[in-house]
Amino acid sequence: MSQRLKPIIWENRKLYIIDQTLLPKTLTHVSIETLEEAEEAIKLLKIRGAPALGIFAGFALVCILINRKPKNINDAIDILKNSAIAIKKTRPTAVNLFWAIDRILKVVHNSNFESVSSLINLLEQEATNIYQEEINACKQIGIYGNSLIKNNSTVLTHCNAGALATGEYGTALSPIYIASEEGKKVHIYADETRPLLQGARLTAWELQYAGIPVTLICDNMAGQVMKEKKLDMVIVGADRIAKNGDTANKIGTYSLSILARYHGIPFYVCAPSSTFDLNISDGSQIPIEERNPDEICFFNNKRNAPEGISIYNPAFDVTPAENITAFITEKGIIYPPFEKNISEMIGII
Numbered sequence: 200m201s202q203r204l205k206p207i208i209w210e211n212r213k214l215y216i217i218d219q220t221l222l223p224k225t226l227t228h229v230s231i232e233t234l235e236e237a238e239e240a241i242k243l244l245k246i247r248g249a250p251a252l253g254i255f256a257g258f259a260l261v262c263i264l265i266n267r268k269p270k271n272i273n274d275a276i277d278i279l280k281n282s283a284i285a286i287k288k289t290r291p292t293a294v295n296l297f298w299a300i301d302r303i304l305k306v307v308h309n310s311n312f313e314s315v316s317s318l319i320n321l322l323e324q325e326a327t328n329i330y331q332e333e334i335n336a337c338k339q340i341g342i343y344g345n346s347l348i349k350n351n352s353t354v355l356t357h358c359n360a361g362a363l364a365t366g367e368y369g370t371a372l373s374p375i376y377i378a379s380e381e382g383k384k385v386h387i388y389a390d391e392t393r394p395l396l397q398g399a400r401l402t403a404w405e406l407q408y409a410g411i412p413v414t415l416i417c418d419n420m421a422g423q424v425m426k427e428k429k430l431d432m433v434i435v436g437a438d439r440i441a442k443n444g445d446t447a448n449k450i451g452t453y454s455l456s457i458l459a460r461y462h463g464i465p466f467y468v469c470a471p472s473s474t475f476d477l478n479i480s481d482g483s484q485i486p487i488e489e490r491n492p493d494e495i496c497f498f499n500n501k502r503n504a505p506e507g508i509s510i511y512n513p514a515f516d517v518t519p520a521e522n523i524t525a526f527i528t529e530k531g532i533i534y535p536p537f538e539k540n541i542s543e544m545i546g547i548i
Contacts (some may be wrong), residue, residue, distance in 0.1 A: 204362040204405065206246065207254050209327070214262040216255065218245045219363060223404035231259060232266045234282050241289040241296075244395065248364020249438045249474050250333045253295030256286055257326035260303050264319060275315045276307055279322075291486040292447055292515045293438040294476045299329050334366040336471035336529035337373050344374025344434070344469060344527040348385060352378075352431045355388040355421060358449035359401035360436025360469065370436040370469040372405070374527065379411050387413045388424055392449060394494045394512065418451050425462040433459045434527075437470040444520030444537030445482025446470075450513055456522035465524040472528060475545045482517035490514045 208215040208228060215228040220243060229245070231237055237259040240246050246255045263282045269275035283300045290296060306325045312318040348354070360371035368376055378385050387406055392398035399415055406413040416424060424430060433455055439447040446452075446468050459466040479485065490512045496504035504510070526533040526541070533540045 204408070205367065206248075206251055206363050207258065207330070207366065209258050209330070212262070212265055212323070214255075214258045216240060216246045217363065219247060219401060220245050222363075222400050232262060234263050234285055237263065237282075238285060238289055241286070247397070248359065249293040249295040249436070250337065250365040250370065250471060251363070252290065252293050253299035253473060254326075254330045254333055254366055256296050256299045257303055257329045259286065260300065261319065261322045261326050264322065269315050272312070272315055272318065275318055279304065279307060290488055292488045293474075295438075295473050298473050302329060330366055333471060333473070334368070336473075337365050337368040337370060338377075339529035340370055340469050340471065340527055341368055341373030341375075341377035343529075343532050344467070345377040345381065345383075347432070347465075347467070347527075347532075348374055348378045348383060349431070350383045351385075352383070353386045353388065353429055355390070355424065355430050355433045355455070356402060357390045357398060357418075357433075357435050357452055357455055358392045359397040359405070361402060361405045363401050363405055364436065370471065371434045372402070373469065374434065375406075375411060376409065379409070385411065387411060388421075388430065389413055389415050390418045390421060390451065390455075391415060392451065393418055397449065418454075421455055422458045422462075425458055425464055430462075430464050432465045432467060434467045434469060437468050437474050438515060439485050440468070440470060440475045440526070440541075441479045441481050441485060442475075442477045442538060442541065443481045444523060444526070444535075444541060445485070446518045446520070446523060447482065447485045447487070447515045448518065450516050453516040453518045453522075456518040460522050466522060467525055467527055468518075468523055469527045472530060472545050475541065477542065477545065482519065485515075485517055487516070488514040 206217045214231045218229045267278050306321050356371050361369035389398045389402045403415045437446045437448050492510035520537050530544050
């Protein structure tokens with residue numbers, strides 16, 4: 200990756216994020232200081248992507264605590280707990296958000312500290328650990344995934360699971376970045392990803408920024424591209440993976456998995472251990488976020504649907520395990536039988 204994107208920056212105890220709602224026109228970092236700003240950043244998708252949401256949540260809790268200037272330890276703990284509850288309510292599907300917040304709260308319960316200052320030091324260290332662990336995990340995902348990519352491969356991806364959605368490298372894009380660094384020629388087809396166009400606005404821009412060949416297609420063109428035998432594999436990210444391998448990801452992933460299975464194209468899911476939720480047995484237990492109907496009936500601030508029309512806008516769908524060829528994780532590649540092999544490789548998180 201010649202130019203490394205840093206969607207989240209923690210510097211001098213200040214939190215900055217790339218405002219992804221401004222991409223691809225404007226690349227800029229904005230500061231986050233308050234709980235309200237953190238909630239807005241998540242809800243409006245200024246920050247998005249399961250691993251990135253986890254990293255962001257860790258630093259956001261520390262930042263909120265610093266800026267609230269608690270009077271004593273009890274006050275600090277109340278601020279943390281209330282902020283954690285509020286942030287957990289912002290997006291229900293991506294499990295990394297909950298995983299990171301719970302890790303921060305465990306520091307409060309499991310550590311000895313004598314002052315607010317010492318508590319903040321401990322929390323900052325844990326948030327930094329989360330950040331570094333996710334960066335390392337994503338790079339390792341890339342190394343394992345690269346072993347599946349041959350020179351001159353063509354890959355389809357959906358939504359954005361690149362550097363913008365993680366700490367660096369990404370999940371689904373990490374194997375592509377590693378392959379490119381090794382000198383392999385890889386061409387990417389990127390679904391535009393309706394209704395918020397994360398594929399068009401973010402993935403296509405990110406790959407172009409990194410100098411990797413990319414062709415943008417509409418979501419409903421994927422079947423035709425597969426039929427024309429232009430694809431060697433599909434690689435996507437994930438927001439939550441159940442114990443049996445059922446996987447929640449951006450809406451449209453389920454359809455792609457069916458198309459890939461029909462056309463005999465390998466379908467890979469890239470995700471760190473933090474995205475696996477072994478507390479749920481299958482995908483039916485994954486909560487699916489439903490977003491604002493305006494995302495569908497408006498485009499570029501212009502209404503394209505009739506007034507009063509009924510709209511259903513789920514942000515995610517669940518791909519059944521039988522449609523997935525393998526999971527590419529930082530611990531290795533997991534093949535079927537998934538329930539057994541996920542438990543053995545990922546372990547109880």
